[in-house]
Amino acid sequence: MEGELLSALCTPALVVDVDKVKRNAQRMIERCQELGVQLRPHMKTHKTIECADIMTGGSRRSIVVSTLAEACFYADHGFDDILYAYSVPFDKVERCAALSERLDLFQVLLDHPDALEQLKKRPLRDGRQWHVWLKLDCGNGRGKQTGKARCSWSSATACVLITFLLFVVAGVLHSDPEAVRLAQAITEAEGVQLTGVYAHCGNTYNCKGVEQIQAVAQETTSLTLQFMEKLKAIGITCKSSIGSTPSCSHPVKDMAQLSEVHPGNYVFYDVQQSLIGSCSLEDVAVRVLTRVIGHCPHRNQLLIDCGWTGISLDGAGKLPTGYAVIEGHPNLKLLSMTQEHGRVEPISGPLDYSKYPLGSLLTLIPYHSCATAMMHPVYHVHSEGRLLGKWTPTRGW
Amino acid sequence: MEGELLSALCTPALVVDVDKVKRNAQRMIERCQELGVQLRPHMKTHKTIECADIMTGGSRRSIVVSTLAEACFYADHGFDDILYAYSVPFDKVERCAALSERLDLFQVLLDHPDALEQLKKRPLRDGRQWHVWLKLDCGNGRGKQTGKARCSWSSATACVLITFLLFVVAGVLHSDPEAVRLAQAITEAEGVQLTGVYAHCGNTYNCKGVEQIQAVAQETTSLTLQFMEKLKAIGITCKSSIGSTPSCSHPVKDMAQLSEVHPGNYVFYDVQQSLIGSCSLEDVAVRVLTRVIGHCPHRNQLLIDCGWTGISLDGAGKLPTGYAVIEGHPNLKLLSMTQEHGRVEPISGPLDYSKYPLGSLLTLIPYHSCATAMMHPVYHVHSEGRLLGKWTPTRGW
Numbered sequence: 001m002e003g004e005l006l007s008a009l010c011t012p013a014l015v016v017d018v019d020k021v022k023r024n025a026q027r028m029i030e031r032c033q034e035l036g037v038q039l040r041p042h043m044k045t046h047k048t049i050e051c052a053d054i055m056t057g058g059s060r061r062s063i064v065v066s067t068l069a070e071a072c073f074y075a076d077h078g079f080d081d082i083l084y085a086y087s088v089p090f091d092k093v094e095r096c097a098a099l100s101e102r103l104d105l106f107q108v109l110l111d112h113p114d115a116l117e118q119l120k121k122r123p124l125r126d127g128r129q130w131h132v133w134l135k136l137d138c139g140n141g142r143g144k145q146t147g148k149a150r151c152s153w154s155s156a157t158a159c160v161l162i163t164f165l166l167f168v169v170a171g172v173l174h175s176d177p178e179a180v181r182l183a184q185a186i187t188e189a190e191g192v193q194l195t196g197v198y199a200h201c202g203n204t205y206n207c208k209g210v211e212q213i214q215a216v217a218q219e220t221t222s223l224t225l226q227f228m229e230k231l232k233a234i235g236i237t238c239k240s241s242i243g244s245t246p247s248c249s250h251p252v253k254d255m256a257q258l259s260e261v262h263p264g265n266y267v268f269y270d271v272q273q274s275l276i277g278s279c280s281l282e283d284v285a286v287r288v289l290t291r292v293i294g295h296c297p298h299r300n301q302l303l304i305d306c307g308w309t310g311i312s313l314d315g316a317g318k319l320p321t322g323y324a325v326i327e328g329h330p331n332l333k334l335l336s337m338t339q340e341h342g343r344v345e346p347i348s349g350p351l352d353y354s355k356y357p358l359g360s361l362l363t364l365i366p367y368h369s370c371a372t373a374m375m376h377p378v379y380h381v382h383s384e385g386r387l388l389g390k391w392t393p394t395r396g397w
Numbered sequence: 398m399e400g401e402l403l404s405a406l407c408t409p410a411l412v413v414d415v416d417k418v419k420r421n422a423q424r425m426i427e428r429c430q431e432l433g434v435q436l437r438p439h440m441k442t443h444k445t446i447e448c449a450d451i452m453t454g455g456s457r458r459s460i461v462v463s464t465l466a467e468a469c470f471y472a473d474h475g476f477d478d479i480l481y482a483y484s485v486p487f488d489k490v491e492r493c494a495a496l497s498e499r500l501d502l503f504q505v506l507l508d509h510p511d512a513l514e515q516l517k518k519r520p521l522r523d524g525r526q527w528h529v530w531l532k533l534d535c536g537n538g539r540g541k542q543t544g545k546a547r548c549s550w551s552s553a554t555a556c557v558l559i560t561f562l563l564f565v566v567a568g569v570l571h572s573d574p575e576a577v578r579l580a581q582a583i584t585e586a587e588g589v590q591l592t593g594v595y596a597h598c599g600n601t602y603n604c605k606g607v608e609q610i611q612a613v614a615q616e617t618t619s620l621t622l623q624f625m626e627k628l629k630a631i632g633i634t635c636k637s638s639i640g641s642t643p644s645c646s647h648p649v650k651d652m653a654q655l656s657e658v659h660p661g662n663y664v665f666y667d668v669q670q671s672l673i674g675s676c677s678l679e680d681v682a683v684r685v686l687t688r689v690i691g692h693c694p695h696r697n698q699l700l701i702d703c704g705w706t707g708i709s710l711d712g713a714g715k716l717p718t719g720y721a722v723i724e725g726h727p728n729l730k731l732l733s734m735t736q737e738h739g740r741v742e743p744i745s746g747p748l749d750y751s752k753y754p755l756g757s758l759l760t761l762i763p764y765h766s767c768a769t770a771m772m773h774p775v776y777h778v779h780s781e782g783r784l785l786g787k788w789t790p791t792r793g794w
Binding site (some may be wrong): 009010011012013016017066067068086089090091092095112114115118130170176193291293294295298303305307309312313314316328339340342343357358359369370371374375376377378395396397 | 406407408409410441461463464465483484486487488489492508509511512514567570573599650688694695699702705706707709710711713735737738739754755756767768770772773774775792793794
């Protein structure tokens with residue numbers, strides 16, 4: 001189908017605008033160069049080789065993955081310097097060891113002494129070391145803490161209280177003495193080395209606008225750097241990295257003092273990121289193409305051939321336009337979905353069915369591109385509406 | 398890994414209890430035999446060859462699918478008499494024609510005269526006929542109708558009002574004169590034949606208990622049979638079929654007058670079906686295995702390695718235990734998820750972390766097995782906890 005128009009695709013179909021992907025990737029590369037910080041892009045949004053090539057500028061080096069399946073997939077395709085940014089799972093230690101022994105640089109992450117014990121029980125062959133990042137929780141959990149507040153916060157981080165429950169999932173608290181003890185234990189362990197300290201300012205996800213994003217970015221950066229100072233005071237030096245697409249789309253100056261950043265979603269962006277203020281809707285590189293397959297005048301609704309298998313259930317209740325933005329039709333709402341059907345109705349007024357004949361195309365901009373991409377076994381790539389080919393993501397764990 | 402225990406699996410993993418699958422399938426086969434109605438099982442929940450074999454008793458005949466990808470997948474594996482129960486999509490007419498010319502019996506569905514025109518524009522080769530089912534909406538949409546009520550309803554269908562928005566998506570209204578006209582047009586069209594009338598009592602999905610399920614099943618059956626009488630009065634005879642796992646798990650006597658039924662979810666069942674009253678929780682044949690990967694005592698929470706990629710976001714707000722039932726731990730709640738993490742907390746009281754060491758297994762019973770299965774590229778099949786092998790579903794459209 002190469003060279004054909006998007007309208008030649010059967011629907012639903014995830015389509016990727018490769019020019020926007022390249023632009024988003026290039027901007028992040030340049031932003032990090034200007035800042036003087038190493039970019040280690042996250043692969044979890046797309047999980048494809050082609051997009052990873054674009055994000056790494058063709059180097060196939062220095063990436064983050066969310067699953068071991070991704071790590072193996074990229075290793076099999078010549079990628080190296082891979083950070084598996086997931087609290088090292090006890091059932092996967094042997095597979096992690098195999099990758100550590102096979103690649104130049106495979107890196108794992110942990111936040112608990114028991115995980116360190118697991119690594120020590122499986123020394124690597126050929127004198128190799130486990131490369132370990134310590135996962136740091138930069139205090140975002142304090143909204144649910146029962147103890148006393150352990151650090152001071154700026155006013156703009158009010159959103160942290162709201163978003164904590166959604167976005168902060170792992171890590172040892174930066175203010176917990178256990179964090180330093182664990183870093184020290186990693187350093188002292190036989191066959192293991194502390195490669196870095198990894199924090200994720202996922203609490204940027206409920207920010208609105210650059211000012212709030214940068215306040216959270218600043219806070220996470222400062223807390224991470226303070227933690228690095230604590231380590232330095234006891235003679236430990238290693239890398240530091242913070243992540244999240246919002247903070248890396250609008251970095252603060254102090255992020256230059258970090259070793260790395262690890263955003264991922266920015267290569268596609270989505271409606272959520274545009275609402276946060278990470279990007280404009282213009283920058284979103286993915287769409288789900290769908291067709292009108294039913295008219296329901298007695299309900300003032302249309303049916304489309306995109307159900308939750310085509311766009312995911314992410315974003316419920318978040319948008320006035322429902323589960324997605326319907327491009328060019330601001331008065332339409334994707335109200336609800338079943339497995340293979342979407343129900344669309346006007347936000348106000350009666351539907352003019354003559355505008356939406358059966359078989360006509362609609363274009364959905366996803367609320368959350370990670371969740372939408374996950375539903376598709378293949379992505380259709382185009383440049384200016386002409387199909388170029390397909391990208392096939394990896395799946396599973 | 399054949400013969401190994403489930404605990405040998407890396408997590409998250411979808412596991413299927415093949416004995417329960419066989420029992421659920423056999424009960425439905427027997428229920429339909431007793432009723433004297435043809436069972437045409439729906440494949441959309443699992444999308445695998447192995448499970449289709451069990452549901453068809455090995456015949457590989459008489460199935461329903463929700464996507465054309467499923468239709469092709471089953472056709473490629475020797476299945477026939479396939480009903481693609483989806484308003485015939487205009488972009489897929491040629492692919493439908495190819496299947497119609499290749500199989501003994503490939504059947505499509507429509508609910509609009511424009512779709513009939515599409516079929517007429519593509520006459521089948523070798524004197525073959527398009528086999529068409531008319532999709533009937535059995536009036537469940539009246540909760541949103543602005544016109545007068547067009548039929549009478551029993552009290553037990555109060556739930557219809559609530560559930561209409563979720564479950565009724567396609568079909569021409571049974572009471573609309575257009576429905577009979579369309580049936581007639583299909584009958585009269587060159588190269589096309591009316592095979593049957595297809596209704597889906599998806600509004601059983603918000604029922605609670607057998608009485609409500611049977612009231613909706615009775616209503617849908619009665620309306621479908623009344624419609625068949627209308628057709629008969631103008632000299633049209635064809636098959637009739639209604640679906641939904643709740644109604645077919647507790648059929649009413651009058652369903653014997655239908656030609657077919659087309660349930661699907663029953664082969665796995667899920668928490669949703671147990672709440673409806675279709676089955677007991679004991680009957681649910683699928684689980685997601687997950688492991689504890691984090692302790693968050695400052696939040697009184699556990700982290701597990703199952704995020705929304707492992708169980709889906711379906712069921713939000715539906716259960717006191719969150720997105721799933723955590724088997725054997727009625728006081729635990731799957732509160733929220735990110736892409737690869739689940740956050741678990743007690744419904745009340747403090748967590749006893751000694752019960753949940755890092756690496757320990759938890760078992761999630763999915764709220765909606767169709768949505769959960771969709772997230773997994775492979776299902777791990779076991780009998781009494783011993784692995785037997787893997788089933789690989791088809792995906793896409």
